[in-house]
Amino acid sequence: MSDVYLYVYDLSRGMAKQLGPMFQVNIDAIYHTSVVVFRKEYYYGQGIHVNSRPGETIYGATIERIKIGETCIDEATFKEYLSELSQSKYRMDSYHLLDQNCNHFSDDVSFFLTGKRIPSHIVELPENVMKTPLGQLIRPFIEQMFGPSQINDTTPLLENNIVINKRKFVDYEEAKLIEKLDECGYLLIKKALKESDVIIDFDLNWLKSGTNEISLRYVIDGVGLLILRDQISISEKDILVFFEQVKEKDTLNSFFHLLCNFTFKNEVNVCFISSLIEFARHWLNESFELCDSFFDAFYNILSGKMPFELITEVSVLILHQISLESNLKKERWLEILKECIIKALIDEKEFQDLKETLIALDGIQIIENCPESVWKREILTLIENK
Numbered sequence: 415m416s417d418v419y420l421y422v423y424d425l426s427r428g429m430a431k432q433l434g435p436m437f438q439v440n441i442d443a444i445y446h447t448s449v450v451v452f453r454k455e456y457y458y459g460q461g462i463h464v465n466s467r468p469g470e471t472i473y474g475a476t477i478e479r480i481k482i483g484e485t486c487i488d489e490a491t492f493k494e495y496l497s498e499l500s501q502s503k504y505r506m507d508s509y510h511l512l513d514q515n516c517n518h519f520s521d522d523v524s525f526f527l528t529g530k531r532i533p534s535h536i537v538e539l540p541e542n543v544m545k546t547p548l549g550q551l552i553r554p555f556i557e558q559m560f561g562p563s564q565i566n567d568t569t570p571l572l573e574n575n576i577v578i579n580k581r582k583f584v585d586y587e588e589a590k591l592i593e594k595l596d597e598c599g600y601l602l603i604k605k606a607l608k609e610s611d612v613i614i615d616f617d618l619n620w621l622k623s624g625t626n627e628i629s630l631r632y633v634i635d636g637v638g639l640l641i642l643r644d645q646i647s648i649s650e651k652d653i654l655v656f657f658e659q660v661k662e663k664d665t666l667n668s669f670f671h672l673l674c675n676f677t678f679k680n681e682v683n684v685c686f687i688s689s690l691i692e693f694a695r696h697w698l699n700e701s702f703e704l705c706d707s708f709f710d711a712f713y714n715i716l717s718g719k720m721p722f723e724l725i726t727e728v729s730v731l732i733l734h735q736i737s738l739e740s741n742l743k744k745e746r747w748l749e750i751l752k753e754c755i756i757k758a759l760i761d762e763k764e765f766q767d768l769k770e771t772l773i774a775l776d777g778i779q780i781i782e783n784c785p786e787s788v789w790k791r792e793i794l795t796l797i798e799n800k
Contacts, residue, residue: 415484418527419450420520421469422478422536437546445536446473447520449482451527452489458519461506462496483528491786495526498745498787501706507584511556512540512563526788580717581710582678583671586639595636598629603636606645614640616648621659631665638672641679648676650686657693666697670707677714687715687724691731698735709746716753722764726771729754733777736784748781748789755796769797 424430424443434441448457448471455468465471485492504519517539521532531537543549544563557563588607595604600620606612620633634656640646653676660666673690676682690711697704712728732751736744758768772778778797784790 415486416452418482418485420480420482420532421448421450421476423473424477437543437548439542439546445517447517449520449523458504458516460509462500462504482524482530485527487527510560522788580678580714583674583707586635591635594632598632600633606640613645616652631668634668634672638675641675654689667705670705673711674707677711681718684721709750712750716757725754725757726768733775733780737780744784745787752789752793
């Protein structure tokens with residue numbers, strides 16, 4: 415057993431209380447938090463950090479040290495969990511001042527280790543500030559730096575859809591890509607990549623029989639990057655045509671990067687989602703290991719309207735995959751399953767129907783047999799508490 419502590423810092427160094435009257439809300443501190451366990455301090459900010467000397471950080475002295483509880487999880491399992499988070503929810507590019515900051519990280523880690531959350535007033539401070547008139551005034555400047563925020567929006571958090579942080583793929587080697595497109599003769603894509611004011615239309619001629627698998631990958635990467643920059647007009651039908659051309663693993667990964675960016679920028683319809691599920695089944699039957707962008711794309715899709723039948727279909731597909739001993743992506747499948755369950759929670763009957771489906775397929779036992787992860791724990795908590 416190891417003790418788990420929450421270390422609380424005040425980034426304002428005591429100045430926060432003077433801001434309260436301006437925002438018309440009590441502000442005791444601008445909180446930064448970390449979790450101390452196994453004699454190390456863990457916190458999030460442009461990536462997950464570890465400090466071997468707890469309490470000695472750039473954030474000054476702690477204003478409070480709260481014992482959250484004890485954990486029976488061993489250090490090796492905890493490190494695996496952090497590795498999962500660093501590649502999914504808490505990547506370097508996932509930080510958001512309002513929606514996904516150090517305090518959200520501390521809350522998730524605390525829950526994973528002990529089943530307990532950190533004090534709610536710490537996590538809820540950004541939302542409470544954004545509800546104020548001055549908060550609404552400065553919000554556009556924050557969103558300009560970190561992207562759109564989910565909190566305190568004019569639309570309900572849960573309508574017929576669930577609002578989540580969408581994800582995008584940005585790790586393109588742009589200089590090399592432009593060079594290869596030039597060599598392969600795709601000059602229009604190359605021109606758009608080099609000139610930010612150029613907007614082009616998708617051209618089916620890029621996919622004609624003369625296009626080999628290698629050059630197709632460059633086309634897909636180029637289009638994926640242009641989608642992210644809003645420099646290409648491309649439809650759902652065009653995306654599916656792209657998918658039908660894919661034959662090799664490397665090209666499929668490139669396609670999933672493109673798909674991730676397309677779903678980051680666009681809402682997709684039911685037919686498109688159904689087609690993606692069928693394509694996924696095909697490649698999974700080929701024992702293909704899906705890259706992270708595939709999961710990020712489905713994560714994005716779940717931010718929009720999605721019929722309950724498709725939520726169930728995705729959930730069944732996920733259960734089958736995590737039941738396979740050979741599947742190395744169990745934690746990513748569980749992450750998507752958690753979003754499916756949350757989406758079903760919007761309607762009491764839909765949730766009960768999904769729960770019955772999971773039970774009928776022995777889904778609860780399948781989930782319990784998975785390695786320990788934040789997604790596993792949250793799924794079981796959602797099911798048990800409803």
